[in-house]
Amino acid sequence: MTGRETQIQKNQESREKAVNAYEQGINEIEENLKAAKALSDKIREELEKEALQEKKRLLEEINAECARQVEKAKKQLKEKIKSSKRELESETEVLAEKIEKRLLH
Amino acid sequence: MEKKNQIILILFVLPAFVFMASSEEHSSSNLLPFLGKTLNFVILFGGLAYFLYRPLRNYLQKRSLEIKQSLEEAENSKKEAEERLKETKAQLEALGERIEQIKKEAKSTGQKEKERIISKAKKEAERIKHLSQQEIELLVEGGIRELKEYTIEMATILARERIKKRMTAKDHSLLMDKCIERLSELDENSNTDKKIHSRVS
Numbered sequence: 483m484t485g486r487e488t489q490i491q492k493n494q495e496s497r498e499k500a501v502n503a504y505e506q507g508i509n510e511i512e513e514n515l516k517a518a519k520a521l522s523d524k525i526r527e528e529l530e531k532e533a534l535q536e537k538k539r540l541l542e543e544i545n546a547e548c549a550r551q552v553e554k555a556k557k558q559l560k561e562k563i564k565s566s567k568r569e570l571e572s573e574t575e576v577l578a579e580k581i582e583k584r585l586l587h
Numbered sequence: 588m589e590k591k592n593q594i595i596l597i598l599f600v601l602p603a604f605v606f607m608a609s610s611e612e613h614s615s616s617n618l619l620p621f622l623g624k625t626l627n628f629v630i631l632f633g634g635l636a637y638f639l640y641r642p643l644r645n646y647l648q649k650r651s652l653e654i655k656q657s658l659e660e661a662e663n664s665k666k667e668a669e670e671r672l673k674e675t676k677a678q679l680e681a682l683g684e685r686i687e688q689i690k691k692e693a694k695s696t697g698q699k700e701k702e703r704i705i706s707k708a709k710k711e712a713e714r715i716k717h718l719s720q721q722e723i724e725l726l727v728e729g730g731i732r733e734l735k736e737y738t739i740e741m742a743t744i745l746a747r748e749r750i751k752k753r754m755t756a757k758d759h760s761l762l763m764d765k766c767i768e769r770l771s772e773l774d775e776n777s778n779t780d781k782k783i784h785s786r787v788s
Contacts, residue, residue, distance in 0.1 A: 497664050497665040507676065536708070559730045577746075579749070
Protein backbone atom coordinates (compact mmCIF):
# COMPACT_ATOMS: atom_id res chain seq x y z
CA MET A 483 0.00 0.00 0.00
CA THR A 484 1.47 3.35 -0.99
CA GLY A 485 1.78 6.35 1.26
CA ARG A 486 -0.89 8.11 -0.75
CA GLU A 487 -3.41 5.32 -0.28
CA THR A 488 -2.53 5.10 3.37
CA GLN A 489 -3.08 8.83 3.72
CA ILE A 490 -6.42 8.66 1.90
CA GLN A 491 -7.54 5.69 3.96
CA LYS A 492 -6.46 7.43 7.13
CA ASN A 493 -8.41 10.53 6.14
CA GLN A 494 -11.45 8.45 5.24
CA GLU A 495 -11.31 6.63 8.54
CA SER A 496 -10.96 9.90 10.41
CA ARG A 497 -13.83 11.34 8.42
CA GLU A 498 -16.04 8.32 9.05
CA LYS A 499 -15.21 8.41 12.70
CA ALA A 500 -16.00 12.12 12.87
CA VAL A 501 -19.23 11.66 10.87
CA ASN A 502 -20.32 8.82 13.15
CA ALA A 503 -19.55 10.85 16.23
CA TYR A 504 -21.36 13.84 14.68
CA GLU A 505 -24.45 11.74 13.87
CA GLN A 506 -24.41 10.25 17.33
CA GLY A 507 -24.13 13.73 18.79
CA ILE A 508 -26.99 15.00 16.63
CA ASN A 509 -29.15 12.06 17.68
CA GLU A 510 -28.32 12.69 21.29
CA ILE A 511 -29.20 16.38 20.92
CA GLU A 512 -32.48 15.56 19.17
CA GLU A 513 -33.44 12.98 21.78
CA ASN A 514 -32.61 15.33 24.62
CA LEU A 515 -34.53 18.18 23.03
CA LYS A 516 -37.48 15.89 22.40
CA ALA A 517 -37.42 14.79 26.03
CA ALA A 518 -37.14 18.40 27.17
CA LYS A 519 -40.07 19.39 24.99
CA ALA A 520 -42.17 16.54 26.38
CA LEU A 521 -41.20 17.57 29.88
CA SER A 522 -42.07 21.22 29.22
CA ASP A 523 -45.45 20.15 27.81
CA LYS A 524 -46.02 18.09 30.92
CA ILE A 525 -45.08 21.04 33.15
CA ARG A 526 -47.49 23.31 31.30
CA GLU A 527 -50.25 20.71 31.41
CA GLU A 528 -49.70 20.17 35.13
CA LEU A 529 -49.90 23.89 35.82
CA GLU A 530 -53.00 24.23 33.65
CA LYS A 531 -54.57 21.26 35.40
CA GLU A 532 -53.78 22.82 38.78
CA ALA A 533 -55.32 26.10 37.65
CA LEU A 534 -58.48 24.38 36.41
CA GLN A 535 -58.79 22.46 39.67
CA GLU A 536 -58.33 25.72 41.58
CA LYS A 537 -60.98 27.38 39.40
CA LYS A 538 -63.38 24.50 39.97
CA ARG A 539 -62.78 24.61 43.73
CA LEU A 540 -63.18 28.38 43.85
CA LEU A 541 -66.41 28.39 41.87
CA GLU A 542 -67.85 25.47 43.82
CA GLU A 543 -67.04 27.22 47.08
CA ILE A 544 -68.49 30.53 45.95
CA ASN A 545 -71.62 28.87 44.56
CA ALA A 546 -72.14 26.95 47.80
CA GLU A 547 -71.49 30.07 49.87
CA CYS A 548 -73.89 32.19 47.80
CA ALA A 549 -76.59 29.53 47.88
CA ARG A 550 -76.13 29.29 51.64
CA GLN A 551 -76.36 33.07 52.01
CA VAL A 552 -79.49 33.26 49.84
CA GLU A 553 -81.12 30.45 51.84
CA LYS A 554 -80.16 32.17 55.07
CA ALA A 555 -81.55 35.48 53.79
CA LYS A 556 -84.79 33.77 52.75
CA LYS A 557 -85.16 32.18 56.14
CA GLN A 558 -84.38 35.42 57.97
CA LEU A 559 -86.74 37.32 55.72
CA LYS A 560 -89.54 34.84 56.31
CA GLU A 561 -89.09 35.17 60.04
CA LYS A 562 -88.86 38.94 59.80
CA ILE A 563 -92.05 39.12 57.71
CA LYS A 564 -93.81 36.92 60.23
CA SER A 565 -92.73 39.07 63.19
CA SER A 566 -93.42 42.27 61.24
CA LYS A 567 -96.93 41.10 60.46
CA ARG A 568 -97.55 40.61 64.18
CA GLU A 569 -96.19 44.08 64.90
CA LEU A 570 -98.24 45.61 62.11
CA GLU A 571 -101.50 44.11 63.38
CA SER A 572 -101.61 46.72 66.19
CA GLU A 573 -100.86 49.49 63.69
CA THR A 574 -103.60 48.33 61.35
CA GLU A 575 -106.10 49.20 64.10
CA VAL A 576 -104.88 52.80 63.97
CA LEU A 577 -105.02 52.85 60.20
CA ALA A 578 -108.52 51.40 60.19
CA GLU A 579 -109.62 54.09 62.61
CA LYS A 580 -108.17 56.78 60.39
CA ILE A 581 -109.99 55.36 57.36
CA GLU A 582 -113.24 55.23 59.30
CA LYS A 583 -112.90 58.81 60.50
CA ARG A 584 -112.10 60.06 57.05
CA LEU A 585 -115.09 58.35 55.55
CA LEU A 586 -117.66 59.02 58.25
CA HIS A 587 -116.65 62.38 59.63
CA MET B 588 15.88 17.82 -17.96
CA GLU B 589 19.48 16.84 -17.22
CA LYS B 590 18.39 13.40 -16.13
CA LYS B 591 16.50 12.97 -19.39
CA ASN B 592 19.60 13.88 -21.41
CA GLN B 593 21.68 11.45 -19.41
CA ILE B 594 19.22 8.64 -20.13
CA ILE B 595 19.31 9.43 -23.88
CA LEU B 596 23.12 9.47 -23.79
CA ILE B 597 23.24 6.09 -22.03
CA LEU B 598 20.83 4.68 -24.62
CA PHE B 599 23.24 5.73 -27.41
CA VAL B 600 26.45 4.77 -25.65
CA LEU B 601 25.40 1.44 -24.14
CA PRO B 602 25.19 -0.42 -27.49
CA ALA B 603 28.70 0.91 -28.36
CA PHE B 604 30.14 -0.53 -25.18
CA VAL B 605 28.37 -3.82 -25.81
CA PHE B 606 29.78 -3.83 -29.34
CA MET B 607 33.30 -3.05 -28.15
CA ALA B 608 33.18 -5.83 -25.59
CA SER B 609 31.97 -8.40 -28.09
CA SER B 610 34.20 -7.20 -30.98
CA GLU B 611 37.19 -8.90 -29.48
CA GLU B 612 35.41 -12.25 -29.63
CA HIS B 613 33.59 -11.86 -32.94
CA SER B 614 34.82 -10.87 -36.29
CA SER B 615 34.19 -7.51 -37.99
CA SER B 616 31.53 -9.11 -40.10
CA ASN B 617 29.20 -8.84 -37.09
CA LEU B 618 29.43 -5.04 -37.06
CA LEU B 619 26.77 -4.34 -39.64
CA PRO B 620 23.97 -6.34 -38.02
CA PHE B 621 24.84 -4.78 -34.73
CA LEU B 622 24.68 -1.27 -36.18
CA GLY B 623 21.39 -2.16 -37.83
CA LYS B 624 19.99 -3.36 -34.56
CA THR B 625 21.27 -0.30 -32.75
CA LEU B 626 19.76 1.94 -35.39
CA ASN B 627 16.48 0.06 -35.16
CA PHE B 628 16.60 0.37 -31.43
CA VAL B 629 17.28 4.11 -31.60
CA ILE B 630 14.58 4.69 -34.22
CA LEU B 631 12.05 2.60 -32.34
CA PHE B 632 12.65 4.11 -28.92
CA GLY B 633 13.27 7.57 -30.38
CA GLY B 634 9.97 7.35 -32.26
CA LEU B 635 8.19 5.99 -29.25
CA ALA B 636 9.68 8.72 -27.12
CA TYR B 637 8.75 11.35 -29.72
CA PHE B 638 5.14 10.19 -30.12
CA LEU B 639 4.42 9.11 -26.57
CA TYR B 640 6.22 11.81 -24.64
CA ARG B 641 3.41 14.45 -24.74
CA PRO B 642 0.38 12.17 -24.21
CA LEU B 643 2.26 10.34 -21.47
CA ARG B 644 3.29 13.58 -19.88
CA ASN B 645 -0.29 14.95 -20.10
CA TYR B 646 -1.67 11.73 -18.71
CA LEU B 647 0.76 11.72 -15.83
CA GLN B 648 0.13 15.40 -15.11
CA LYS B 649 -3.61 14.81 -15.19
CA ARG B 650 -3.29 11.75 -12.99
CA SER B 651 -1.08 13.57 -10.48
CA LEU B 652 -3.59 16.44 -10.46
CA GLU B 653 -6.43 14.01 -9.83
CA ILE B 654 -4.51 12.37 -7.03
CA LYS B 655 -3.73 15.75 -5.55
CA GLN B 656 -7.38 16.72 -5.79
CA SER B 657 -8.52 13.46 -4.25
CA LEU B 658 -6.04 13.95 -1.43
CA GLU B 659 -7.25 17.51 -0.93
CA GLU B 660 -10.88 16.39 -1.07
CA ALA B 661 -10.21 13.67 1.49
CA GLU B 662 -8.44 16.19 3.69
CA ASN B 663 -11.22 18.74 3.27
CA SER B 664 -13.86 16.13 3.92
CA LYS B 665 -12.06 15.09 7.08
CA LYS B 666 -11.73 18.71 8.16
CA GLU B 667 -15.40 19.37 7.43
CA ALA B 668 -16.47 16.29 9.40
CA GLU B 669 -14.21 17.32 12.28
CA GLU B 670 -15.63 20.84 12.14
CA ARG B 671 -19.17 19.48 12.31
CA LEU B 672 -18.16 17.23 15.16
CA LYS B 673 -16.71 20.21 16.95
CA GLU B 674 -19.95 22.14 16.45
CA THR B 675 -21.97 19.18 17.68
CA LYS B 676 -19.77 18.91 20.74
CA ALA B 677 -20.32 22.60 21.41
CA GLN B 678 -24.05 22.10 20.97
CA LEU B 679 -23.95 19.14 23.33
CA GLU B 680 -22.15 21.23 25.90
CA ALA B 681 -24.76 23.98 25.55
CA LEU B 682 -27.60 21.44 25.55
CA GLY B 683 -27.99 21.39 29.32
CA GLU B 684 -28.40 25.13 29.37
CA ARG B 685 -30.86 24.99 26.48
CA ILE B 686 -32.92 22.30 28.23
CA GLU B 687 -32.99 24.37 31.42
CA GLN B 688 -34.13 27.35 29.37
CA ILE B 689 -36.93 25.27 27.80
CA LYS B 690 -38.06 24.11 31.24
CA LYS B 691 -37.91 27.66 32.57
CA GLU B 692 -39.95 28.96 29.64
CA ALA B 693 -42.50 26.16 30.10
CA LYS B 694 -42.82 26.98 33.79
CA SER B 695 -43.20 30.68 33.05
CA THR B 696 -45.82 30.09 30.34
CA GLY B 697 -47.68 27.60 32.51
CA GLN B 698 -47.62 29.96 35.47
CA LYS B 699 -48.98 32.80 33.35
CA GLU B 700 -51.74 30.55 32.04
CA LYS B 701 -52.52 29.45 35.59
CA GLU B 702 -52.72 33.05 36.76
CA ARG B 703 -54.96 33.93 33.82
CA ILE B 704 -57.35 31.04 34.57
CA ILE B 705 -57.47 31.86 38.29
CA SER B 706 -57.99 35.56 37.60
CA LYS B 707 -60.88 34.68 35.29
CA ALA B 708 -62.31 32.35 37.95
CA LYS B 709 -62.10 35.14 40.54
CA LYS B 710 -63.99 37.48 38.23
CA GLU B 711 -66.61 34.79 37.70
CA ALA B 712 -66.82 34.33 41.48
CA GLU B 713 -67.35 38.07 41.92
CA ARG B 714 -70.12 37.98 39.32
CA ILE B 715 -71.81 35.08 41.15
CA LYS B 716 -71.54 37.01 44.45
CA HIS B 717 -73.07 40.09 42.83
CA LEU B 718 -75.93 38.02 41.40
CA SER B 719 -76.69 36.42 44.75
CA GLN B 720 -76.60 39.87 46.36
CA GLN B 721 -79.10 41.09 43.79
CA GLU B 722 -81.28 38.05 44.49
CA ILE B 723 -81.25 38.86 48.22
CA GLU B 724 -82.15 42.49 47.50
CA LEU B 725 -85.06 41.34 45.32
CA LEU B 726 -86.22 39.04 48.10
CA VAL B 727 -86.13 41.95 50.57
CA GLU B 728 -88.07 44.18 48.17
CA GLY B 729 -90.63 41.40 47.74
CA GLY B 730 -90.89 41.06 51.53
CA ILE B 731 -91.48 44.79 51.97
CA ARG B 732 -94.16 44.74 49.24
CA GLU B 733 -95.82 41.77 50.91
CA LEU B 734 -95.87 43.60 54.26
CA LYS B 735 -97.36 46.72 52.67
CA GLU B 736 -100.07 44.72 50.95
CA TYR B 737 -100.76 42.81 54.13
CA THR B 738 -101.06 46.06 56.11
CA ILE B 739 -103.39 47.64 53.56
CA GLU B 740 -105.55 44.52 53.38
CA MET B 741 -105.77 44.19 57.13
CA ALA B 742 -106.53 47.89 57.62
CA THR B 743 -109.24 47.76 54.93
CA ILE B 744 -110.87 44.69 56.49
CA LEU B 745 -110.83 46.25 59.95
CA ALA B 746 -112.12 49.61 58.66
CA ARG B 747 -114.95 47.86 56.81
CA GLU B 748 -115.99 45.96 59.92
CA ARG B 749 -115.86 49.08 62.06
CA ILE B 750 -117.84 51.10 59.56
CA LYS B 751 -120.45 48.36 59.26
CA LYS B 752 -120.88 48.33 62.99
CA ARG B 753 -121.09 52.07 63.54
CA MET B 754 -122.77 53.43 60.42
CA THR B 755 -126.20 55.00 60.97
CA ALA B 756 -128.75 56.13 58.37
CA LYS B 757 -127.56 59.69 58.81
CA ASP B 758 -123.96 58.67 58.26
CA HIS B 759 -125.02 56.76 55.19
CA SER B 760 -126.81 59.76 53.74
CA LEU B 761 -123.87 62.02 54.56
CA LEU B 762 -121.50 59.60 52.90
CA MET B 763 -123.64 59.50 49.77
CA ASP B 764 -123.72 63.31 49.64
CA LYS B 765 -119.96 63.41 49.95
CA CYS B 766 -119.62 60.92 47.15
CA ILE B 767 -121.93 62.89 44.87
CA GLU B 768 -120.10 66.11 45.70
CA ARG B 769 -116.79 64.47 44.95
CA LEU B 770 -118.05 63.09 41.66
CA SER B 771 -119.35 66.55 40.65
CA GLU B 772 -115.96 68.05 41.40
CA LEU B 773 -114.31 65.43 39.30
CA ASP B 774 -116.76 66.07 36.45
CA GLU B 775 -116.15 69.81 36.57
CA ASN B 776 -112.43 69.32 36.51
CA SER B 777 -112.81 67.04 33.55
CA ASN B 778 -114.90 69.62 31.64
CA THR B 779 -112.42 72.38 32.35
CA ASP B 780 -109.65 70.23 31.01
CA LYS B 781 -111.63 69.52 27.83
CA LYS B 782 -112.26 73.27 27.27
CA ILE B 783 -108.60 74.05 27.67
CA HIS B 784 -107.73 71.29 25.25
CA SER B 785 -110.22 72.49 22.64
CA ARG B 786 -108.92 76.08 22.90
CA VAL B 787 -105.38 74.97 22.55
CA SER B 788 -106.18 72.81 19.57
